[in-house]
Amino acid sequence: MVTHFITLQWKSFWRSASMGSGLFMKLFMGFWALWFIVMMGSGGVGAFFLIKEKLNMDPLVVVNELMVYWIVIDLIFRYALQKMPVINIKPLLILPFNKRKIVSFAFGKTIFSFFNIIHAFFFMPFSVVLIQHDYPIANVILWNIGLITLIYSSNFLNIILNKKYNLIFIIGGVLALCGGLQYFGYFDITKYTAPFFEGLYSIPFLVAIPIGILVFLVIVSFRSFVKDLYLDAGLATKAKNVETENLEWLDRFGKTATFLKNDIKLIKRNKRARSTVMVSVLFLFYGLLFFTGAVETYDGPVWRIFAAIFVTGGFLLSFGQFVPSWDSSYYPLMMSQNIRYKEYLSSKWWLMVIATLISTVLASGYLYYGWDVYLAIIVGAIYNIGVNSHVVLWAGAYVKTPIDLTSNKKAFGDKQAFNAKTLLLSLPKMALPMILYAIGHYAYSPYAGYAVVAVAGIAGFAFKNTVFNKIENIYRIEKYKTILAYKQKK
Amino acid sequence: MIAIHNLTKIYTGNTVLNIDRLDIHKGESFGLVGNNGAGKTTLFSALLDLIQPTSGYIENKGIKVNENEEWKSITSAFIDETFLIGYLTAEEYFYFIGELRGQNKSDVDALLSQFEDFFHGEILGQKKYLRDLSKGNQKKAGIVAALIGNPEVIVLDEPFANLDPTTQIRLKKIIKELSADPEITVLVSSHDLIHVTEVCDRIVVLDKGEVIKDIARSEETLKELEEHFNK
Numbered sequence: 200m201v202t203h204f205i206t207l208q209w210k211s212f213w214r215s216a217s218m219g220s221g222l223f224m225k226l227f228m229g230f231w232a233l234w235f236i237v238m239m240g241s242g243g244v245g246a247f248f249l250i251k252e253k254l255n256m257d258p259l260v261v262v263n264e265l266m267v268y269w270i271v272i273d274l275i276f277r278y279a280l281q282k283m284p285v286i287n288i289k290p291l292l293i294l295p296f297n298k299r300k301i302v303s304f305a306f307g308k309t310i311f312s313f314f315n316i317i318h319a320f321f322f323m324p325f326s327v328v329l330i331q332h333d334y335p336i337a338n339v340i341l342w343n344i345g346l347i348t349l350i351y352s353s354n355f356l357n358i359i360l361n362k363k364y365n366l367i368f369i370i371g372g373v374l375a376l377c378g379g380l381q382y383f384g385y386f387d388i389t390k391y392t393a394p395f396f397e398g399l400y401s402i403p404f405l406v407a408i409p410i411g412i413l414v415f416l417v418i419v420s421f422r423s424f425v426k427d428l429y430l431d432a433g434l435a436t437k438a439k440n441v442e443t444e445n446l447e448w449l450d451r452f453g454k455t456a457t458f459l460k461n462d463i464k465l466i467k468r469n470k471r472a473r474s475t476v477m478v479s480v481l482f483l484f485y486g487l488l489f490f491t492g493a494v495e496t497y498d499g500p501v502w503r504i505f506a507a508i509f510v511t512g513g514f515l516l517s518f519g520q521f522v523p524s525w526d527s528s529y530y531p532l533m534m535s536q537n538i539r540y541k542e543y544l545s546s547k548w549w550l551m552v553i554a555t556l557i558s559t560v561l562a563s564g565y566l567y568y569g570w571d572v573y574l575a576i577i578v579g580a581i582y583n584i585g586v587n588s589h590v591v592l593w594a595g596a597y598v599k600t601p602i603d604l605t606s607n608k609k610a611f612g613d614k615q616a617f618n619a620k621t622l623l624l625s626l627p628k629m630a631l632p633m634i635l636y637a638i639g640h641y642a643y644s645p646y647a648g649y650a651v652v653a654v655a656g657i658a659g660f661a662f663k664n665t666v667f668n669k670i671e672n673i674y675r676i677e678k679y680k681t682i683l684a685y686k687q688k689k
Numbered sequence: 690m691i692a693i694h695n696l697t698k699i700y701t702g703n704t705v706l707n708i709d710r711l712d713i714h715k716g717e718s719f720g721l722v723g724n725n726g727a728g729k730t731t732l733f734s735a736l737l738d739l740i741q742p743t744s745g746y747i748e749n750k751g752i753k754v755n756e757n758e759e760w761k762s763i764t765s766a767f768i769d770e771t772f773l774i775g776y777l778t779a780e781e782y783f784y785f786i787g788e789l790r791g792q793n794k795s796d797v798d799a800l801l802s803q804f805e806d807f808f809h810g811e812i813l814g815q816k817k818y819l820r821d822l823s824k825g826n827q828k829k830a831g832i833v834a835a836l837i838g839n840p841e842v843i844v845l846d847e848p849f850a851n852l853d854p855t856t857q858i859r860l861k862k863i864i865k866e867l868s869a870d871p872e873i874t875v876l877v878s879s880h881d882l883i884h885v886t887e888v889c890d891r892i893v894v895l896d897k898g899e900v901i902k903d904i905a906r907s908e909e910t911l912k913e914l915e916e917h918f919n920k
Contacts, residue, residue, distance in 0.1 A: 440816040440817075441778060441816050441817065441818060442778075442816065443778045443780045443781055444781065445781075445784075457785065457788040457789060460785075461774070461777075461785060464776060464777060464781070465776060468776040468818065469776055528771065528774075528775060529771055529772065529773060529774045529775070530771065531737075531739050531768065531769075531771045531772060532771060532772040532773070532774070534737075534738070534739060535737045535738075535739065535761065535764070535765075535766055535772075536761060536786070536789045536790070537758065537761035537762040537789065537790070538789065604775070604776065679739075679740060679741045682739055682740070683740075685771075686771075
């Protein structure tokens with residue numbers, strides 16, 4: 200029975216439409232996975248000696264104290280990135296399978312998820328070093344069992360969170376509250392959790408608690424999945440009541456308005472597109488790493504421009520690189536209509552410009568760190584609007600990955616933009632303004648650096664038409680290839 | 690109106706389309722029948738310049754479709770769900786297509802009011818996105834959208850599939866009315882011989898990409914076709 204499921208999985212993996220074209224991406228992901236494993240492994244060994252020799256503390260105590268953060272961060276990452284155990288369930292429903300078997304298999308698959316395995320690469324070496332340093336073997340093993348069950352509890356908690364919308368708000372709220380209290384120094388959660396993790400090591404029976412939690416979560420999620428295996432329950436796609444919107448106030452944009460109205464609906468009504476807005480909000484805070492001096496390596500003046508580009512360009516970078524892929528699901532319609540590409544493109548361009556301006560206004564909070572910082576942000580915005588908006592659209596013309604608008608699970612690690620051409624085109628987005636600034640900064644003064652970048656941004660406007668013509672040409676030449684590529688779902 | 694010259698399409702050694710010469714005249718209602726894989730959709734896609742022929746070309750009103758895009762303003766089509774924008778409501782979709790084809794809102798409303806029967810109250814004012822409509826209702830929306838903007842050439846791929854009996858009958862009436870207009874050329878493909886013989890003046894049978902029958906409709910047509918496919 201299980202072998203049936205496994206062969207089905209195997210075939211769906213190797214025969215998926217993106218398999219052939221995605222080899223580069225597979226290698227790329229493989230590389231990152233390997234990098235993570237190596238980092239985790241060396242971190243496990245390194246942490247022990249670092250804590251022991253540099254801080255003169257007991258490594259186990261320190262790790263136990265920080266463990267609660269580890270687990271919370273893991274849960275957040277899972278919620279954002281880990282895919283749900285969905286196998287192609289519909290065709291199996293009427294076959295003579297026990298429903299519990301279908302769910303068991305789907306759950307079994309998650310056990311081997313990268314998100315679960317990766318932790319072992321930190322804790323194994325760490326434990327080995329512990330044992331070498333005369334920590335009792337039995338206790339270390341107990342501690343490990345406790346942690347493994349907690350990690351797997353996260354796994355199943357994530358499955359439940361993904362199904363129940365309101366639960367995520369409760370848990371998210373609790374986490375935010377604890378985080379806030381901790382930050383302002385009212386309440387230190389680690390004081391209460393550290394003894395627990397400590398206990399996993401020193402008190403033999405305490406391991407029963409995480410095991411109990413795991414069993415509880417497995418049962419709850421298992422039951423809710425089995426119950427939902429009906430076409431009109433868990434497998435149904437939910438349809439909300441919606442209103443027709445005319446957005447007539449946009450008509451002042453002339454012919455571009457037709458597309459602009461559509462693009463705004465695209466962003467409002469599709470999870471995947473909405474997540475680009477979320478990304479741009481996140482990027483708004485990215486600057487804190489740079490301007491507060493939190494990360495030492497980012498202290499150089501040139502990094503300010505780098506940060507400014509990101510702070511104001513979050514939407515531009517995350518939305519723009521997928522033009523025209525956003526329209527992939529109805530590309531044949533667009534291609535059989537008498538569309539002026541220029542109007543189509545300028546709609547996307549306006550969106551990016553507006554978003555950049557909004558980000559710039561919102562970023563005025565950075566005034567707290569001085570005029571100088573906000574000046575960098577304004578300069579970054581000018582450069583984004585003048586140069587990057589064009590570069591991003593240009594790079595997007597080569598991206599032929601269809602976008603499944605309704606899913607947002609892969610918004611970060613999609614196989615998308617990574618082909619040689621787009622990598623090449625992403626260079627000027629970041630590197631060029633930094634180089635320009637460096638020239639002005641070191642040759643004359645910081646203000647000269649800003650001036651050089653700003654002038655480059657303003658000069659970029661002059662090339663708008665040239666670039667749009669160029670992109671139009673690419674769309675035309677690649678039309679048939681693009682239509683074909685967009686047909687390959689998933 | 691439409692002229693096909695030496696058109697071939699070859700996918701990795703498989704010839705899926707091979708038509709020496711086929712002329713479709715203005716005002717004709719043209720039916721395309723054939724089994725699965727006969728090349729019906731491929732032919733329509735080539736006509737809309739969505740795929741590139743291996744050799745040969747198609748002219749639409751004297752314009753080579755792969756060289757100039759002027760034909761797009763007089764041609765409209767509904768091939769499959771990739772012609773729908775899933776996250777729009779039906780009204781928004783119609784207005785969007787209308788704007789692309791130079792029609793204002795009241796033009797579109799006027800056109801839509803003619804199809805209230807056809808919609809059967811299941812399309813307009815539904816508070817649903819197109820992606821949440823049933824297959825049949827999506828098709829209704831797509832077909833009507835293809836009639837917006839006074840097109841001279843209308844291409845419908847398998848319009849009868851997925852429609853309920855009432856809607857099929859209403860659709861037949863719509864297509865007949867369109868073909869009665871000497872300015873409008875209608876191209877329809879179908880698996881259903883009865884429907885096609887009812888609405889089309891001229892029927893072409895494709896088999897493995899080649900035209901093997903090209904007949905003007907008469908009393909005998911249905912019988913002739915049934916015999917052909919029953920071989």
